[in-house]
Amino acid sequence: MDHISYESDVLIIGAGGAGLRAAIAVSEKDPKLKISIISKVYPMRSHTVSAEGGAAAVIKDNDSLDDHAYDTISGGDWMTDQDAVEIFVREAPKEMIRLEHWGCPWSRQKDGKVAVRPFGGMKKKRTWFAADKTGFHMLHTLFQTSLKYSQIQRFDEWFVTRLLVDDGRCQGAVALEISTGQIAAIKAKSVIICSGGAGKVFPFTTNANIKTGDGMAIAYRAGVPLKDMEFVQYHPTGLPFTGILITEACRAEGGHLLNKNGYRYLQDYDLGKPEPRPVLRSMELGPRDRLSQAFVQEREKGQTLEGPYGDYVHLDLRHLGKKIINEKLPFVRELCLKYENIDPIKEMIPVRPVVHYMMGGIDTDIHGATALSGLFAAGECACVSINGANRLGSNSLTELLVFGARAGESAANFALNQNGSSKGLDFLYKNELKRLNKQFLNRTGGTEKIVDIRKAMHHVMENGAGIYRTEVALSDAQNEIQELKSKFKNLRISDTSKTFNTELVGSLELSCLLDIAESVIQSALFRKESRGSHQRSDFKNRDDANYLSHSLAYRNKNGAPEIKYQPVAITKWPPGERIYGK
Amino acid sequence: MADKITLEVFRYRPDDNSEPSFQKYMIPLQRDWVILDALNYIKDHIDGTLSYRWSCRMGICGSCGMMVNEKPVLTCAAFLENLIPGPVRIEPLENFPVVRDLVIDMRDFLEKLKRVKPWIIREQEDPAIEEYKQTPDQLADFKQYSMCINCMLCYSACPVYGLEPEFTGPAVIALAQRYNMDNRDHGNSARMDALSDESGMWQCTFIGDCSKVCPKKVDPAGAIQRYKVHGANTWWKNLLLPWAKDK
Numbered sequence: 091m092d093h094i095s096y097e098s099d100v101l102i103i104g105a106g107g108a109g110l111r112a113a114i115a116v117s118e119k120d121p122k123l124k125i126s127i128i129s130k131v132y133p134m135r136s137h138t139v140s141a142e143g144g145a146a147a148v149i150k151d152n153d154s155l156d157d158h159a160y161d162t163i164s165g166g167d168w169m170t171d172q173d174a175v176e177i178f179v180r181e182a183p184k185e186m187i188r189l190e191h192w193g194c195p196w197s198r199q200k201d202g203k204v205a206v207r208p209f210g211g212m213k214k215k216r217t218w219f220a221a222d223k224t225g226f227h228m229l230h231t232l233f234q235t236s237l238k239y240s241q242i243q244r245f246d247e248w249f250v251t252r253l254l255v256d257d258g259r260c261q262g263a264v265a266l267e268i269s270t271g272q273i274a275a276i277k278a279k280s281v282i283i284c285s286g287g288a289g290k291v292f293p294f295t296t297n298a299n300i301k302t303g304d305g306m307a308i309a310y311r312a313g314v315p316l317k318d319m320e321f322v323q324y325h326p327t328g329l330p331f332t333g334i335l336i337t338e339a340c341r342a343e344g345g346h347l348l349n350k351n352g353y354r355y356l357q358d359y360d361l362g363k364p365e366p367r368p369v370l371r372s373m374e375l376g377p378r379d380r381l382s383q384a385f386v387q388e389r390e391k392g393q394t395l396e397g398p399y400g401d402y403v404h405l406d407l408r409h410l411g412k413k414i415i416n417e418k419l420p421f422v423r424e425l426c427l428k429y430e431n432i433d434p435i436k437e438m439i440p441v442r443p444v445v446h447y448m449m450g451g452i453d454t455d456i457h458g459a460t461a462l463s464g465l466f467a468a469g470e471c472a473c474v475s476i477n478g479a480n481r482l483g484s485n486s487l488t489e490l491l492v493f494g495a496r497a498g499e500s501a502a503n504f505a506l507n508q509n510g511s512s513k514g515l516d517f518l519y520k521n522e523l524k525r526l527n528k529q530f531l532n533r534t535g536g537t538e539k540i541v542d543i544r545k546a547m548h549h550v551m552e553n554g555a556g557i558y559r560t561e562v563a564l565s566d567a568q569n570e571i572q573e574l575k576s577k578f579k580n581l582r583i584s585d586t587s588k589t590f591n592t593e594l595v596g597s598l599e600l601s602c603l604l605d606i607a608e609s610v611i612q613s614a615l616f617r618k619e620s621r622g623s624h625q626r627s628d629f630k631n632r633d634d635a636n637y638l639s640h641s642l643a644y645r646n647k648n649g650a651p652e653i654k655y656q657p658v659a660i661t662k663w664p665p666g667e668r669i670y671g672k
Numbered sequence: 673m674a675d676k677i678t679l680e681v682f683r684y685r686p687d688d689n690s691e692p693s694f695q696k697y698m699i700p701l702q703r704d705w706v707i708l709d710a711l712n713y714i715k716d717h718i719d720g721t722l723s724y725r726w727s728c729r730m731g732i733c734g735s736c737g738m739m740v741n742e743k744p745v746l747t748c749a750a751f752l753e754n755l756i757p758g759p760v761r762i763e764p765l766e767n768f769p770v771v772r773d774l775v776i777d778m779r780d781f782l783e784k785l786k787r788v789k790p791w792i793i794r795e796q797e798d799p800a801i802e803e804y805k806q807t808p809d810q811l812a813d814f815k816q817y818s819m820c821i822n823c824m825l826c827y828s829a830c831p832v833y834g835l836e837p838e839f840t841g842p843a844v845i846a847l848a849q850r851y852n853m854d855n856r857d858h859g860n861s862a863r864m865d866a867l868s869d870e871s872g873m874w875q876c877t878f879i880g881d882c883s884k885v886c887p888k889k890v891d892p893a894g895a896i897q898r899y900k901v902h903g904a905n906t907w908w909k910n911l912l913l914p915w916a917k918d919k
Contacts (some may be wrong), residue, residue, distance in 0.1 A: 131725075132782075134822050135733045187800040193792040193854060195811055195818050202805030226732055227818065234790040234847070246782075269771055298728040331704055425730060428749050541716035543674045585721040587687050590772040593720045 093516070094274035096124040098243065099505040100498075101262055101278035103250050103305055105129035106136030107225070107490035108469030108497070109284035110232040115498025117239040123502055126276055128245040128265055130300065130595070133233045137286050137298045138490065141225025142337035142421060143209060144217035145487035147182035150206060153214040155179045162485060163663050165211040166449075166478020167376050167622035169318065169637065171659040174456050174474045176633065178485075178492050179247075185491035186218055189470035191521025193232040195220050204212030207418075208342040209484045211377035211670075213370045217484040222337050222421040228487060245276070249595055250304065252522045253281065253312045256514035259370075260312070260465035264522040268595060271588025273526060275519040280464045282497050283309055286605040287448040287470035290599075293548035294400075295445040296328055296335040300483035305471045309452045310609065314460045315654070317473040319606070319615035320624045321449035323481055324557055327382035330399035334425055336441055338483040340407055341412035342372035343418050347439070348404040349393040355403075359384040362671020372671040378624040379480040380670065382443035386557050395421070397440060404438035409436075443557065447486065449477040449623065450613070453642060464504060468497035475640065479622020530597055536582035540596055543574050543581070547600075547607055550574070555611050560628050564615040568650050571607045578604060609643040609651055616653045617641060634665050677701040677752060677836035678759040679710060680720065684770050692770070695719075696759070707747035707755075708736055708761065711774075724774035731887060734821035737828070738774050739763040744828040746887050749889050765828040778824055784840050785822075793859025810855045817850035817895060819888040826882035826892050832875050839875070840867060842882035842892030849895040868903060876900075 100116045102109045105127050108111065116125050148158050158179040160220065163170050190196055190204065197205045197219050209217040209381065220227035236242055247268045254262040260276040285305025289297025310316050326347070327336045341347070344367060349355040354364040361380060362372035369375065385403060390395055394401040407415060407422075412435050414421055419434075426432045426439055450474040458466040458474070468474075469490050476489060554567025578601060585593040619633035620626050639655035646652050676698050685798045697714050705713075708726055715722050720804040726736040731750045741761050752760070768776035798804070826842035833839045848867065852860045867873060873896060880893040 131727060131733075131735070132822075134726075135727050135735050137728070137733075139733050139821075140728050140730060184800045187803055190803045191792065191794075191798065191800060193851065193856065195815060195854075196803075196806075198806055198808050198811055200808065202807045202810070204803050223732070223819075226821070230818070230820075232787075235792075237786045238791050269775075269777075300727045332729060344677070421732075428731065446704060483791075540720070583720070585723075587685055587721070587772070589685065589687050590723045590775050592715075592723045653683070 094272055095519070096126065096274060096276045098278045099123040100125050100501050101276055101281045102127040103138070103263060103281065104282060104284035104286060104325070104469070104471070105133035105244070106284060106286055106469065107138035107229055107232060107487065108494035109282070110488065111491050111494030112282050112284055112468060112498035112501070113231070113236055115495040116502045117241055119499055119502035120506060121241060123241065123505060124244060125242045126278065128248045128250055128263070128276065130249045130268065132246050133244070134230060136229060137301055138225045138229040138279050139486055140220045140296070140298060140335065141336060143339040144207060144219035144224045144484045145186060145228065146209065146212065146217050146482070146484040147186040147281070147488055148179060148216055149183055149186070149204060149218070150215065153216050157214055158182070158216060160663060161212050162476060162482055163478070164666070165482040166480055166670050167632065167668060168634070168665040169321070169475070169478030169621060169640070169658060170357045171475050172661040172663060175454055175476050176661060178348070178476045178489065181492045182488045185495060186488065189228060189231060189491060190209050192231050192235045195227055197221055207339060207371055208368060209482070210289055210338050210341065210375050211305065211371060211482040212484070217342070219339065222419050225487060228417050249598060251526060251598060253308050254515050255312050255462065256518060259463040259514040260343060261511045261515055264519055265648065266526070269293055271365040271591065273523055274301050275515060277511045277515060279508040280466065280500045280501040282466040282468065283452060283457070283471055284467070284469045284494065285471045287451070288603065289445050289448070291547065291603050291607045292445040292551050294328070294333050294552070295350060296325055296333050297445070302599035302603050303606035304599060304602045305467070306451055307605040309460065309465065310643070310645050311465065312462060312607055313461050313645065314465065315453045315644050316450060317453035317642055318450035318475060318613070319448070319609045319640060319641050319643055320617050321479050321622060322445060322555070322610060323449060323623050324382035324443040325378055325445040325446035326443050327405055327441040329425070329430055330397050330440055331441055332403050332429055333444045334429055335444070336405060336422055336425070336439060337419070340405060340419055340422055340451060342368060343414055344368045344403055344410055345374065345407045348406055349388055350395045351393065355388050355393060356381065356384055356406060356531045359387065359406070360671065368525050376670045377480055377482060382557055383625060394407055395440070400442060402440040402442045405441045406438045407434045408438070410437065449473065449475070449479065449481055456496070457500040458493055459500055466497040466501045479624060480528050483566055521651060526581040529646050530583065530594055533581070533583055536580045537578045538577045540583060540600055543577055544600055546574055547571065547603060551607055551610070555614055558625050559614055560626065561615070564611055568608065568611045568615065571604060571611060575604050575608070590634070605645070612650045612653055613643050638665060675701055677756065679714070680759050680761045680764040681714070683773055685772055700754060701756070703753055705752045707740055707750045707752060710752055711747065723772050731815055732821060734823035737765050737823045739828070744825040744885050746823060746825070749887060756899070765824055767830065767834045768824070768830050774822070779839065780842070781822070781824060781827065781844065784844045785847065788840070788863050789843055789859060790847045790851060792851065792854065792857050793862055796856050804856045806855055813855070814850050814853035816851065816890055817846045820846055820890050821888055823887065825885045825887065829881040829885040831879060833879065834876070836875065840873065842896065843897060845873065846890055846892040846895040848899070849898060864903065864906060867899065870877050873899060
């Protein structure tokens with residue numbers, strides 16, 4: 091058996107917005123640090139690319155850091171850690187300006203300053219945007235800027251299968267080179283996971299095919315807790331069938347949500363009164379959790395429309411006119427024309443809530459550090475937590491920058507204080523090779539098909555852990571996921587090739603998804619209250635006395651995870667009522 | 673409407689020592705399906721060994737470019753319905769080495785991209801206190817070149833790249849131009865050095881196939897023409913006015 095090994099100072103897993111920002115931060119901290127950045131796709135394919143609407147940061151004179159903080163904290167239904175939010179809003183403007191200096195083509199005012207737009211749940215206009223391809227432009231700017239640092243070595247299209255943890259410290263990872271099938275140990279003095287979310291545990295999602303929670307799962311398997319996994323964001327406006335995201339910027343520009351009678355139904359859900367022009371923190375500019383929940387209730391009243399791919403409502407942009415749509419929402423028009431054969435200038439867009447974002451993730455502190463020494467995390471895979479029980483639109487792109495940079499800086503400092511790697515790594519690497527060969531590469535005779543397990547998991551998650559949840563449905567869902575995990579042991583892998591074996595990668599991803607699914611369900615089962623995106627039909631109210639705490643899911647080899655709690659950090663905004671539309 | 677359609681898919685597995693071949697798959701014809709949905713159906717239900725790249729399924733990640741009936745397209749944006757009655761021929765993007773099945777080797781592009789320094793070059797970097805000013809008109813000068821999703825369709829369509837792999841190629845030149853035309857950038861001459869000893873650019877015959885196949889309406893052919901004009905001007909200027917420094 092060949093022994094393949096690479097050495098670096100800082101290893102970054104994931105090359106989307108957070109990973110690239112972290113890599114640049116490490117490079118700037120000390121040019122001598124050697125950085126490896128591993129991703130299962132080329133950096134510009136990372137899912138950051140799909141983000142549309144914008145990135146929030148206080149830049150205008152009529153705005154304040156406290157306003158941004160309050161919107162974020164109330165938007166998150168007081169589940170956010172306020173110390174993290176204060177850092178976030180304070181560092182956001184500087185990070186956004188740096189990205190501007192690196193060339194991000196932000197949309198501009200006539201005087202050449204950066205333009206801002208309104209966004210859901212934000213009471214001031216503070217969302218920077220690059221038309222409606224903000225994530226695309228941010229990702230390409232970061233990727234292209236990263237090319238100037240020769241100390242960054244990329245491992246494009248490598249899949250990480252396990253963290254190397256020895257001596258109580260994370261010292262690298264084992265990864266599979268997809269194009270050749272070679273498996274290598276990539277040793278490092280510190281490791282940052284920036285691998286994105288896990289929307290693919292659900293059937294109907296805006297998330298790309300690659301969003302399979304791999305980084306969360308490998309941290310979870312190494313004993314690091316996953317925090318607040320019960321909080322799953324449904325975006326209120328996705329296209330039926332494809333789940334393609336229709337950005338909130340549509341509503342920020344003045345789009346209306348209409349039920350089957352052409353009525354702006356959000357006025358019936360404590361979200362304010364309908365005005366012809368958009369009003370901040372009101373109606374269509376309410377937070378995503380409330381809008382998605384309103385859809386479900388409207389459907390129960392029989393007020394939604396029926397389509398071949400489920401019930402839907404209409405998003406009406408027609409009154410905005412051709413000029414605004416083409417200038418501010420060109421990608422939305424392109425997506426509607428290409429994928430729905432609908433022109434939003436002339437027709438209403440069918441939309442429904444769709445799984446969009448995981449508020450939860452790898453538990454980190456404000457420095458991006460996890461409970462495992464040497465391991466850091468940032469971006470959607472992490473939970474720091476600035477998003478609490480419901481993320482506000484346009485906070486996640488900024489989060490990539492602020493906490494990507496912080497995690498990079500922390501991991502660089504950690505690496506600078508370490509000597510060589512410990513002796514046990516080679517043994518761990520050999521064990522992982524054995525496991526991969528036995529479970530995946532050389533397996534024969536399995537009978538369970540990948541597609542069947544994946545579809546069954548989707549069904550379980552949608553029925554058990556969707557927008558509204560109950561004790562019974564969640565318990566059943568957990569039992570079913572555990573059964574699927576048993577079935578997974580008997581998986582059939584028909585492709586034995588070492589070259590670009592996507593069936594092998596798909597199997598590895600599915601094993602990660604099942605781990606994420608069990609953590610989401612168990613965290614939801616234990617939280618006997620309704621808060622933000624987590625709505626329990628059997629516990630309809632928020633319960634601060636018992637649940638103003640983050641859940642922590644610890645992996646348990648014999649079944650569902652163990653759930654523990656840690657208090658939410660409150661600095662200066664005591665828990666209050668979430669009020670919109672007033 | 674027929675309820676089935678046949679896909680003829682290029683197969684190549686180097687570790688089998690087998691020759692490349694076409695494999696036929698008969699699949700259900702669904703009105704809403706794009707080619708990528710059909711490939712996913714094959715992967716899930718007929719043949720788990722078929723390999724191809726994809727991710728976002730919304731035309732922005734740039735992963736899923738392939739030749740469909742001999743034209744380079746994003747398969748997430750190519751509807752089956754428009755290809756009735758079939759058979760539909762699906763091959764890896766032309767002009768690239770094939771890794772396996774529909775997966776091409778695009779490392780050459782990434783090497784070339786780095787060579788043209790696709791980042792903002794400043795005489796001095798200002799501290800991150802306020803933004804550099806850029807009017808909407810200044811943004812419009814380079815915006816279209818910034819829309820490239822690196823999908824490789826233009827390389828696949830480019831007759832010069834097919835014959836001369838040294839050619840920097842359409843997308844990379846467009847991205848170099850994206851920075852050259854950005855008013856925040858001072859790196860024009862540094863990038864010109866990377867491109868001036870370029871033989872391929874001068875061979876570009878302005879056929880414009882690169883611009884025609886671009887799914888994001890970038891105009892690499894236009895970028896190359898501007899470069900040629902600029903390059904020629906610079907050459908004359910350096911010859912006649914050796915003391916004049918380019919931006």
